């Protein structure tokens with residue numbers, strides 16, 4: 001199973017398509033369908049900047065939570081939420097991001113997002129970033145999915161779609 005999975009990941013890398021990873025994961029038969037990840041992107045950085053955000057849309061087939069993210073591009077990846085606090089937008093870490101069954105959940109600059117902290121080098125726009133997402137289902141079973149996120153210019157806001 002692990003060799004099949006690594007083959008999947010190689011195919012996904014070659015195709016540079018987020019959805020290919022999802023298709024492979026379902027072929028591996030985790031016991032549950034994978035979460036559909038679409039439009040994954042990371043905000044590019046310049047100079048000495050050591051943190052940035054990662055964004056995507058996640059649709060889980062059954063009630064699931066996003067509980068962790070890892071990437072070779074940064075020391076740690078935290079799950080964050082933007083919230084109004086006494087009239088000021090503030091960012092705070094959250095333990096998990098709930099993904100209700102069948103409902104697309106958007107990780108965006110103004111809401112839930114992934115914060116890449118301790119970047120090892122600036123992120124140029126031509127080089128995609130690999131993110132490993134860890135999900136936990138209602139039974140507590142953890143699964144991981146690898147996605148390739150494109151890097152958009154520093155000035156990119158919410159995707160205009």
Ligand SMILES: [Cu+2]
Pocket residue numbers: 053080081091113114115
């Ligand atoms: Cu943040």
